[in-house]
Amino acid sequence: MRSETDVPFEDTPFKVPVSDRVNRLPPYLFGKINKLKYEKRVAGIDVIDLGMGNPTDPPDPLVIEKMNETLKDPRNHRYSVSNGIANLRKEVVKRYWKKYGVRLEPDEEVIACIGSKEGFSHMCLALMGPGDTAIVPSPTFPIHEYAVMLASGNVISIDVRDPDKFLRNVAYTCEHLYPKPKVVIANFPHNPSSTVIEQDFYVELVRLAKKYQFLVISDFAYADICFDGYKAPSFLSTPGAIDVGVEFTTMSKGYSMAGWRIGFCCGNAEMVRALATIKGYYDYGIFQPVQIAAIVAMRECDEAVENVARIYQKRRDALCKGLIRLGWEIEIPKAGMFIWAKIPEPWQKMGSIDFAMKLLDEGGVAVSPGRGFGEDGEGYLRLAIVENEQRLKQAVRQIDRCLKSEEQETPAAT
Template sequence: MTEEFHRIRRLPPYVFAEVNQAKAKARASAEDIVDLGMGNPDSPTPPHIVAKLVEAVQNPDTHGYSASKGIPGLRRALAAYYGRRFNVELDPETEVIATLGSKEGLANLAAAISSPGDTILVPNPSYPIHQFGFIIAGASVRSIPHTPDHAMLEALDRAVRHSVPKPTALIVNFPSNPTGLMADLDFYRELVAFAKKHKIYILSDLAYAELYYGDRIPPSILEVPGAKDVAVEFTSMSKTYNMAGWRMGFAAGNRKLISALTRVKSYLDYGAFTPIQVASTAALNGPQDCIDDMRKLYKERRDVLVKGLKQAGWDVPVPEAGMFVWAEIPERFRGLGSVEFSKLLLARAKVAVAPGLGFGEHGDTHVRIAMVENTQRIRQALRGIRGFLQGDNAGPAIEAGSDGVKA
């Protein structure tokens, strides 16, 4: 029956569902699966943030409807964060809005600014909502390279010259989910200049701003002078403060886009539960050493995971940022594609990963491995992977034939 609905028809089957079903079946059979699939932080929210939530929820005045655009103190706290971190000045009243996570904000802004037939430029591979938020809204998506370099800029130029109608907006996500790639300010300067020249909006997803491991620190596109003329940026509390389930995020930047999102949201929700907003304010204004601790934790996990995969014969890049390893499928199994390889890894190594196809067809040669288990469990996963890749249970080499996948 759902096939009768136009917007549902535009959505392909959920790629991650097959692996999730196989994982659930294995666990129902009492198999110990190390789940490195979903980017769901396993560490608790810092105690001072939880304490503020408990304090706020005990006040019955906080139990009613909240403010759709976010309580004033929370919007001021986000503006203060941008001032400290990026030296960017934001007006909390007109250039900041609180969202129910960055995912909701992106989807609702897509609905606010898109008309059927509009063209949106989206990196491929990219986080699914970047593409499907606009597809659900009725727009058409054109894929561009996912690398923050001249390949992307050249593709943007071709898109402007050959797309009818001319593109309305461009999505960027650095540090990237799933690839972990970072952009620098020089790239953002070129991007902003291009967008201004061709009157294209930029939607920047900066959810992983604080998850970096070297001397390079992720910048904000809003640091570029004049960027607010064309750009809006989404941030999130989910990874920075281990608050994924709290569903708190923000959009900041271009006043016209913030106003459009504010108007749409005013019809759809009353904002997050007020105690959550109060606690989020405490997180942004309070001690930030918890972020340093989080960064050290993920760096340790990253180093253990990357080293172990290389020792197992799986050569993967070392991500500079984010909480994922974007791993090319070993050549022996590449013909399977990412979904079948992920299912094979689950069955033989007892490790769940995310198939790259879920992030776009150009991701089908990769899988995304999340650093969401402690080092002991990661080492357990590595033993399973090593046994699979080096042992008899790997099976024969697999390649793609003209009639599909074969051994």
């Protein structure tokens, strides 16, 4: 309540002085598309959503059964340790040895995260500060850039679609920049471009890291989603990698546990310890039933993970074949959950944001504009293969009708 002696302040608007780290963040480029998508759904209009890499399939029934069982135990509803329960970390160690031949120490070289995105962001906070620089692959999955910025670091973006050229540019940057970059971020299979590499890429990256004294953060989120016999190599399986970096994995993709929010950071003990320190202040760890269910998933569900990859390969084929039939320029990916498609002529001049808005507004298909992944993404779209084959084929038909209708409306040149 205001007394009669209070001075009125109505003419002086109150300003909230947010931090510089928030002010440094650019406008959210997907905002317009998400707003229109929401409006259409509220209006009861069906939208085929290929915009977000959000798995639509549930986990294996064994995982759900274990979750239900553990929910009944009162002990599982307490706070959990922030680095993950011991048996979960031991299971991660077993999986790395079985799949990649990598030996890890569960107490010092493994930590559980609330999804790999949370772990990655807090690792940047643990490693970086004002004046520090990170090399980030471009086109850029937004958190790779924004996590560095939120940690008050600087970003140098290097095009990653030619991996050998990327390595040469990393070396050139380290030779000519002072102070040298502190962190190099690797992300293969790459989001959004689906670029893949072989093990020799990491051999050279480790060599450069030791020569120029930078740290490596490998985002290995799409490790389990590989096609046509391709197997994504682990950074940590490279000799000397554990001396210079860590790798983030997740159960979101291959295990279809996206909403469960569970991932892992493995590798260099000092980097893992730094992340554990940050997490010790920020959170109480992952809900324990989720961790126990994740143990069962890693122990019992190898076949389910392989089946998920086969499902995504069929979806990839359905969408790629359909778009190629329409005349789109598509490089068929060997891994990941996305198609990186060049916008066809004559719509290139529209720009990726306006073109994506057109496909959503007139075609009922939501996609991610390449510009949302940085300047190197302009002229492209990212399409997530998260819908079933029939929905993807329907999306192709709707895109075809949308673009044909404009061609018919455009008068012929005279």
